[in-house]
Amino acid sequence: MDLSYAQAIITGFIQGITELFPVSSLGHAVLVPAWVGGSWKALTTGANSPYLIITIALHCASALALLWIFRVRWFGLIAGGLGTLKKKPNPEGSLFWLVVLGTIPVAVLGLIFEKSLRELFSNPFASAAFLTINGIILIIAERFSRKTTTSDSIIEEDSEILSRVSPKIALSIGLGQSLALFAGISRFGITMSAGLVRGLSHKAASDFAFLLALPVILGTSIIKLPKLFAPEYSHLIGPILAGSVTSFIFTYASVKFLVKWFKTRTLYPFAIYCLVVGVASLIRFA
Template identity: 45%
Template structure:
């Protein structure tokens, strides 16, 4: 691995990770499919299903960088959320929107955290192969499209008057308003949305995509569901990365520290611009283009891998 992971490969994979982790198209699915489609040394060396894969150690570094980009972009939200958690514990209450949102995130993160510890290795080694990833990518597209169908039939939560949105954006308060609407979710519904992330353990199923669909099914708008998805993803991506970060300083990281640094930088930059784009995109647009992409890309990959 150390002799074959070039800086060019690290740069490409890092930039791809930052985008696909946040776009509803599955970063793990792309991490599995891209090397297999390119073939050659990529297919041999960049294999997440191999036990103790150095490529997995590299991906860990990219995940930490992606989570860091989310923290930087949503830093105001996280100041409110952490403050809400502290005041909730201090005064033993759950009253304010910030306190409710803090507990929504905490409780919604627990199921996927436990599931990841129990199932991640099994799912990655048994299903982290190109053909299953292509099939799950197709299913991901169908889930996204199904989410759009469900959203049309689901009553929406009360939302901010659109006439006030421009002024709120200028004053920096629109994000707070969205967070306050997210806090209207009941704790059971918030946990249910968080549980949807468990499906993202399957390569080809998007964490942000299934979380958005679950949120939209509970009455969130596209903008609200996307924001909640990104907030939920931050602690779990960061925790998963930090849990495995020692791998980068052990045998699996030998000879690739420079590549990890470059790839992580690329992942940070691409993730930051991806979340910046998506938060604006979902103010007025839908998951349908991503659904079409997943079905087409998954089908094309499946044909390439099984027929070509």
């Protein structure tokens, strides 16, 4: 099955905008083609469709954008984590291991249930239901969140996270992240919601969500990426590269936007969007 450059670029745009917005990029990857229909719908429902592979390539581009934006932060976290192995406790090292703990559950469950989840991938009604649930989760998180002050200091943010997120809580957040294996549930939204319920400020909660997003997105992409170079996909390399560049650019822009957004604003607009699109899609694909 072919993929045009226009389809690849549009898909890359959708991926870039929705990957870190709390609205589920995977859900949109299912719902948009289903709404448009025609050759777009065939991409997600065709027996030999490479759409899941293409989506993984776009996720890899998003991960690279996220890594580039937070490269200095990640360098500090990794250095801190290595320091703790040398019996040198430090805040960055403690945060690094919280991120590792939060990544383990979703990595394990993803490997176990990959086949079953792949069958759900092409079901727009299921994606619409999960997107609606995602909107409800965001609203609940906001209702239970505390009004806390926001700091621009990374050191103060790390201290806030470490004071409210224990290793046990990090594992539970990782289990919550596993819900994002279903198309329609946002990984970023689930993680940030958990942080808000734990009493983090919106800025600190979003910061922790950004950190937790990278290992999962990048790890999944790296594992699956070799399939892109299989002979049957060789004719798609051009469109995939075009889509990946688009995904990188718009992921970069969306992260920059969200970093500023959560300094003063909430999840409510994203929750309303999920409810409107989710319910409309439920009606459409019932």
